[in-house]
Amino acid sequence: MVKAVVGANWGDEGKGKITDMLAEKADIIVRFQGGANAGHTIVNNYGKFALHTLPSGVFYNHTTSIIGNGVALNIPILFNEIKSITDRNVPMPKILVSERCQMVMPYHILFDQYEEERLGGKSFGSTKSGIAPFYSDKYAKIGFQVSELFDEDLLKEKVVRICETKNVMLEHLYHKPLLVPDELLATLHEYKEMIAPYVCDVSAYLDQAIKDGKTILLEGQLGTLKDPDHGIYPMVTSSSTLAAYGAIGAGIPPYEIKQIVTVCKAYSSAVGAGAFVSEIFGDEADELRRRGGDGGEFGATTGRPRRMGWFDCVASKYGCRLQGTTDVAFTVLDVLGYLDEIPVCVGYEIDGEVTTDFPVTHRLEKAKPVLKTLPGWKCDIRGIKTYEELPENCRKYVEFIEGQIGYPITMVSNGPGRSDIIYRKSPFSK
Numbered sequence: 001m002v003k004a005v006v007g008a009n010w011g012d013e014g015k016g017k018i019t020d021m022l023a024e025k026a027d028i029i030v031r032f033q034g035g036a037n038a039g040h041t042i043v044n045n046y047g048k049f050a051l052h053t054l055p056s057g058v059f060y061n062h063t064t065s066i067i068g069n070g071v072a073l074n075i076p077i078l079f080n081e082i083k084s085i086t087d088r089n090v091p092m093p094k095i096l097v098s099e100r101c102q103m104v105m106p107y108h109i110l111f112d113q114y115e116e117e118r119l120g121g122k123s124f125g126s127t128k129s130g131i132a133p134f135y136s137d138k139y140a141k142i143g144f145q146v147s148e149l150f151d152e153d154l155l156k157e158k159v160v161r162i163c164e165t166k167n168v169m170l171e172h173l174y175h176k177p178l179l180v181p182d183e184l185l186a187t188l189h190e191y192k193e194m195i196a197p198y199v200c201d202v203s204a205y206l207d208q209a210i211k212d213g214k215t216i217l218l219e220g221q222l223g224t225l226k227d228p229d230h231g232i233y234p235m236v237t238s239s240s241t242l243a244a245y246g247a248i249g250a251g252i253p254p255y256e257i258k259q260i261v262t263v264c265k266a267y268s269s270a271v272g273a274g275a276f277v278s279e280i281f282g283d284e285a286d287e288l289r290r291r292g293g294d295g296g297e298f299g300a301t302t303g304r305p306r307r308m309g310w311f312d313c314v315a316s317k318y319g320c321r322l323q324g325t326t327d328v329a330f331t332v333l334d335v336l337g338y339l340d341e342i343p344v345c346v347g348y349e350i351d352g353e354v355t356t357d358f359p360v361t362h363r364l365e366k367a368k369p370v371l372k373t374l375p376g377w378k379c380d381i382r383g384i385k386t387y388e389e390l391p392e393n394c395r396k397y398v399e400f401i402e403g404q405i406g407y408p409i410t411m412v413s414n415g416p417g418r419s420d421i422i423y424r425k426s427p428f429s430k
């Protein structure tokens with residue numbers, strides 16, 4: 001049985017917590033896209049961790065953690081991350097890396113920085129992890145697959161060829177120091193030593209696992225609105241954030257994905273540039289940011305303060321639809337307990353007309369939020385275990401949003417920990 005855990009919005013919805021929680025009953029957790037440019041925060045019995053590359057299942061003894069072919073693999077970061085958890089007494093996780101996975105090269109990170117510098121005020125707000133240059137090279141067919149580390153002749157020839165191309169850009173566009181092929185080759189030899197014990201044919205491994213009836217979780221990074229096709233292009237990431245891509249980025253048949261858990265946060269937050277219709281500012285935003293998540297809404301990778309906003313039904317309905325949602329996990333609801341009233345964005349006004357359909361980017365930029373205000377519940381809901389015990393206004397908030405987005409909210413998360421979860425029967429479940 002394959003399940004995907006993905007985001008409905010701009011990322012940071014709490015996918016890490018939901019994956020960590022579902023991993024208790026899973027055998028294998030697979031990262032299928034993205035790289036170390038975003039992070040998950042996980043709180044469990046070992047402490048609080050920010051993971052960027054490792055799947056969120058690494059804290060269990062019984063799970064295998066897989067880096068699928070769709071990931072942008074930064075080998076030194078993977079190694080530091082393994083060390084950072086084992087240094088804190090987490091047992092060494094079982095990790096497999098796809099031989100078809102491509103590697104983030106040191107020059108991808110440089111190119112990311114140089115391009116942001118060159119663009120100045122028109123930059124994309126990249127985290128400068130090399131992700132856009134990495135995926136550009138992958139699709140331009142000049143990327144390096146992990147498997148290529150193990151063919152020395154191929155590697156030598158390719159390093160020289162790639163340096164030639166990259167050096168033209170470095171010299172003439174960016175005016176920066178040139179790459180030296182021998183140095184790059186030496187770095188790749190180090191990468192080979194580091195990664196060798198983990199490399200395998202992941203799609204064959206997963207094929208067998210499916211036949212053996214194992215439970216496999218596909219863990220997405222970011223959310224629908226950052227998808228390069230269906231998101232707020234060009235303020236998107238460079239790999240698909242959709243559950244459908246899980247099949248490609250892990251190497252399994254699409255029809256094996258039986259459950260798609262789309263994570264939606266009870267309010268909105270975003271990092272980086274781009275239209276954000278329900279955004280709030282000033283003291284109102286500062287207070288939500290300070291109280292938000294677990295210890296404030298600041299990027300897990302960058303520490304940047306996140307942009308804050310009210311729940312956006314238009315974006316979330318669209319976000320759930322593109323994911324193919326079977327279940328919504330509605331997170332961080334406990335944080336809203338301080339508010340007397342809670343505004344929710346129920347429509348977008350664009351050129352004088354109200355719509356509930358999420359538009360293309362240039363129209364999105366003109367959208368003004370249509371807000372509806374719901375009463376708050378004014379109490380702490382952490383520790384509550386059943387849906388019926390939640391305050392009435394809190395249930396009304398959940399049910400109002402469920403009605404607006406049209407997808408079943410079957411899990412409500414009321415705290416950062418693994419056990420802070422309330423399961424619920426939804427009238428929207430098929």
Ligand code: GDP
Nearest residue numbers: 012013014015016040041293294332413415416
């Ligand atoms: P991800 O990238 O989607 O995994 O999200 P992040 O890890 O960046 O952000 C989610 C933050 O919210 C983390 O700090 C989590 O520990 C925290 N979190 C997740 N679920 C809940 C919840 O229900 N309540 C609270 N208060 N915090 C939560």
